[in-house]
Amino acid sequence: MPAGSSPKRERQYEHIKDSVKERGASDKRAEEIAARTVNKERARAGESKTASRSSTHDISASRRGGLRSHRGSGGPTYEQLYNQARQRNVKGRSGMNKEQLKEALGA
Template identity: 70%
Template sequence: MPQKAWSAKRERQYEHIKEGLRERGESTDDAEEIAARTVNKERARHGESRQASRTSTEDISSGRRGGLRSHSGPGGRTKEQLYAEARAKGVKGRSSMNKAQLARAVGR
């Protein structure tokens, strides 16, 4: 769902990502959600949005992350992302957990 705040470039980026996901077999709803999240994250990384999460600005770029994490098995989220989710869920002992333990704790 394109937003009013998006520039023409971001609209094109959204459509490109959405169509690519549809070609790979994603449902329309999932493709739209993933495309919108990707565009919003890129906007945050480039200072185009009013608010930006720490993950949006400190994680590697969406394009690079996709290349690194796709087709490589259960790499998924970074340890920092898992830790943040564990903190949000109130998981006890999270500071001493490794990535695999965090993944199990937050319920992959």
């Protein structure tokens, strides 16, 4: 956790880390997932100095987890794939659907 984090975010981090460890993940993986989730929530709440567009405009981590519970990960969203394709200068990306973007990116 970044220095100066609120007690609420510290509790949230520990709760997520413990939950992930209970599901059988390693300590390192649990810490990574907890940190990413809390940092995204901090960005959405305006508590961080910088934030990516996907952190502020994408579905919240808590909502996404509820939507995907017991069904596995739905993978990256269309917007996330599109942004990755834009970074890699994939030609014709604006006319592609999610499956075509996955194929073009080799995902």
